[in-house]
Amino acid sequence: MDTGDAAWLLTSAALVLFMTPGLALFYGGMDRTRNVLNMLMMNFWCLLIIPIVWVVVGYSLAQSGDSSWIGNLDAAFLRGFSITGEDGGFDLLIVAFLGMFAVITPALISGAVADRMKFSAWAIFAPIWLLLVFAPVFKWVYGGWIADLGALDFAGGTAIHVNAGIAALAAVLVLGKRKGWPGEGHPPHSMPLVMIGAGILWFGWFGFNAGSAAAANGQAVQAFMNTFLAAAAAGLAWAVVEKLRDGHFTNLGAASGIVAGLVAITPAAGFVAGMSPIWIGLIAGVICCFAVGWKTKGGYDDALDVVAVHFVGGLIGSLLIGLFADPVFFGGDFLAGAFYGGGFELLGAQAIGNLATIGYCFVVTTIIMLALKATIGVRVSDEVESSGLDLAEHAETAYSTGGASVG
């Protein structure tokens, strides 16, 4: 293993781990004071349970073997890894790096189910979803039949964002709407938390995207630049749309746009160059901003807009690879996008890969949620929903103003 590659990948893995606490703050700030700790804990739960599930069996199902559909158990319990062999531990480093992605993917779903899901149901949902949905889709995209189509997904547009986004939709359809939604407003309780969360996500995303080159090379440099530009362009686009439509440049618009841009560039980060990330960011910023309004028309209570940002943003980025992919720039052996002389073969492959992911993920996520609903139940009582999940589910309060607990 090249020491420079190892240094960059070790660093990137730590950057990606930091995204999950960042996501927790991003979501937590948008939540209300009585539910913010429940939101943080749904995310931190993924940091507790997923690493263990990942090394026991998750990685093996997601990566090992030659099957186009699902991995085998050859790498379960970290069997066969060594740091003294030819690769000097590089394979083990990949397990750790991808494990960070496995942590944040179910965590993304938490924003949709906010304010009303039983924590016990979430605690079971996250690892089960990882094994039944994330692992097979990951295999299809990175070493399975979707990869064989020629479809591209650099850092997880299809495998992570479209996947988590459509799972969020399936989950809220089973879970139902929050009391009072959409009539009663649920405004963010702390915009500063949202902004620092967005900043941490952006910072960590350099590891997510540039680390996915799995080397400290030119492709990593371009992925880094793309991550920088697409987030800025999408944040700009979302903020300007809100200024023109609603009259103000809002902090939440800027932060949401940044995240939408990061999501959209994720699948494309190692395949596009030049001004393409700016175009991808601008397009994602505008469309995701309007996509937030779809939930009211569609009647699905996606509390913190996981569908609009992650599903829509991920799908836009994934499809735009079909236009902007530039193998000449990268000296790479992949299909060119339509704007770079490649025709529409790549766009077709991208569409098929995403459609299959959407269909499979929606069906299996719905089944998991229905099974939980029929057994332990997925929703807190009306009383708990009104009084807040922090105290009822965790026996904690986010913002103490003195009283019996102090002193």
Add this chain to the structure above:
Amino acid sequence: MKLITAIVRPGKLDEVKEAVKAAGVVGMTVSEVTGFGRQFGHTEIYRGAEYKVEFVPKSKIEILSDDDVADGIAEAIASAAKTDNVGDGKIWITDVAAVVRIRTGERGTDAI
């Protein structure tokens, strides 16, 4: 003895503090409160959705004083807090039956 209670705009708090100090006040208590009067609320916009915020943040000031200076303090607060727009707030004065300084045990006007 009187208790002067005033609800003012948070942005006017510093000016009010300087004005009552100039009027001889040696102590005051300030709390962050919310409520509505004729100003009612304002509208906030998050991801395009409008939220009517009906309870507006205000500062609540409480000052204990001798009977003869209470009106003067109230006037000092009023002139410092005034902007001539709805939402400037209110001041009211109530009688106080007893006051105790905790450290010394002094009572009545000596405790103010």
